[in-house]
Amino acid sequence: MAELKEAVLVDGVRTPNFRAHKEKGWARHLRPDELLTYVYKALFERNPQVKPEDVDAVFCGTANQTGMQNDIARLGWLASGLPESVPTNGINQQCPSGMSAIEHACRAIMAGEGEIFIASGVEDMMNVPMAAGMDIPPRIAQYYNPMELPMGATAEKIAEVYNVSRADAELMAYWSHIKARDARDAGKFKDEIVPIPALDENGNEFLCDRDQWIRDNPSLEQMAQMQPAFKPDGIVTAAISSPLTVGACAALFMSREKADELGLSYHLRYGGGCMAGCDPTIMGIGPVYAVRKLLARKGLAIEDIELWELNEAFGTQALAVIRELGIGHNAPFDNINVWGGALALGHPLGESGCRIVITLNNIMKKDFPEAKRAIATLCGGFGNANATLWEKVE
Numbered sequence: 001m002a003e004l005k006e007a008v009l010v011d012g013v014r015t016p017n018f019r020a021h022k023e024k025g026w027a028r029h030l031r032p033d034e035l036l037t038y039v040y041k042a043l044f045e046r047n048p049q050v051k052p053e054d055v056d057a058v059f060c061g062t063a064n065q066t067g068m069q070n071d072i073a074r075l076g077w078l079a080s081g082l083p084e085s086v087p088t089n090g091i092n093q094q095c096p097s098g099m100s101a102i103e104h105a106c107r108a109i110m111a112g113e114g115e116i117f118i119a120s121g122v123e124d125m126m127n128v129p130m131a132a133g134m135d136i137p138p139r140i141a142q143y144y145n146p147m148e149l150p151m152g153a154t155a156e157k158i159a160e161v162y163n164v165s166r167a168d169a170e171l172m173a174y175w176s177h178i179k180a181r182d183a184r185d186a187g188k189f190k191d192e193i194v195p196i197p198a199l200d201e202n203g204n205e206f207l208c209d210r211d212q213w214i215r216d217n218p219s220l221e222q223m224a225q226m227q228p229a230f231k232p233d234g235i236v237t238a239a240i241s242s243p244l245t246v247g248a249c250a251a252l253f254m255s256r257e258k259a260d261e262l263g264l265s266y267h268l269r270y271g272g273g274c275m276a277g278c279d280p281t282i283m284g285i286g287p288v289y290a291v292r293k294l295l296a297r298k299g300l301a302i303e304d305i306e307l308w309e310l311n312e313a314f315g316t317q318a319l320a321v322i323r324e325l326g327i328g329h330n331a332p333f334d335n336i337n338v339w340g341g342a343l344a345l346g347h348p349l350g351e352s353g354c355r356i357v358i359t360l361n362n363i364m365k366k367d368f369p370e371a372k373r374a375i376a377t378l379c380g381g382f383g384n385a386n387a388t389l390w391e392k393v394e
């Protein structure tokens with residue numbers, strides 16, 4: 001058996017994250033395939049050494065593969081005018097779909113099944129609403145209370161089980177916005193965001209290079225006044241939920257030899273990935289199991305990980321994970337979601353698992369150039385979680 005190759009992250013781009021709203025969303029005139037076109041084209045424009053026809057395969061994560069997102073992996077690629085000879089594969093693991101796309105790409109490289117892969121993710125929660133067309137198997141009621149399966153219900157239950165208060169979750173949301181705002185204002189996202197022709201709330205066109213959901217002046221007082229979103233006597237409001245979002249991203253992975261041959265630089269190597277399953281009624285706790293399994297397999301401890309990107313599906317969920325892993329207690333966290341998380345940046349379901357790796361790469365390059373290891377992780381609807389390890393290439 002040949003030795004495993006190294007898979008390196010050469011480049012990653014994303015659209016801004018837009019509000020999924022038919023009147024207020026800045027990308028309300030676009031379809032999800034069009035968003036993918038912007039990120040695929042940007043990858044080739046930024047890396048002219050890579051010819052589209054030389055890509056071995058494209059993986060694309062999308063949580064809701066229906067309507068405009070039905071086989072969007074293939075149709076989004078072809079509608080971009082990209083070569084039909086390049087195979088595509090749509091991946092669905094709910095929210096971790098984009099991360100799963102990355103794992104497929106990196107594992108193929110490591111196994112020697114190709115040299116150049118694109119991992120991508122897209123979700124348009126305006127044109128394809130969450131759970132549209134979903135038909136939950138009635139027999140699942142033998143094992144789980146169907147009322148406890150929707151995402152909002154799981155965010156409430158995890159708060160009860162792990163004793164997370166509304167005030168602490170609001171603090172998490174507050175800091176998520178502050179960090180995202182500061183990162184945006186310092187131009188930190190410039191390298192990853194592809195500007196998109198957008199429409200403001202009044203219908204005026206503008207070239208958008210910033211995320212729509214970030215609040216410039218988040219207010220704990222205002223958050224405390226908000227009504228629960230999912231349960232009359234609950235604690236989860238819109239402020240401590242990742243908002244409904246539209247976005248796409250794409251990342252270029254190569255074998256280290258290929259990147260060197262093409263003269264392309266890289267900062268991170270894929271250090272391994274691990275999925276874990278958990279109780280779907282508290283699906284948000286999944287990253288704890290995925291991370292523990294990943295660390296055990298790699299012979300690493302929590303202390304060996306210098307940075308974390310942990311998708312904030314809900315404030316209650318993210319805090320439960322952070323506390324269970326023992327990596328923090330209350331926001332702000334200086335090595336977790338350094339440029340903000342999904343509470344502020346938004347969470348286009350199947351896109352986020354790929355987006356957080358792209359952002360992590362930039363955080364490590366710009367703010368923590370000496371950091372050796374980081375983990376990106378996220379939970380997924382119905383109890384699937386995923387975690388990936390990233391190592392600085394020496």
Ligand SMILES: CC(C)(COP(=O)(O)OP(=O)(O)OC[C@H]1O[C@@H](n2cnc3c(N)ncnc32)[C@H](O)[C@@H]1OP(=O)(O)O)[C@@H](O)C(=O)NCCC(=O)NCCS
Nearest residue numbers: 095151152219222223229237238239241242243244313381
């Ligand atoms: C919580 C949820 C139901 C709210 O949806 P919604 O009712 O459409 O509400 P919006 O997100 O549009 O927000 C409602 C209002 O609250 C405001 N709001 C949101 N966060 C706020 C904050 N931190 N402070 C003040 N106001 C806030 C919004 O700006 C909006 O007001 P506006 O229209 O005047 O701007 C929705 O965001 C949701 O379902 N989120 C979870 C998605 C999910 O499950 N993802 C998968 C995770 S696994």
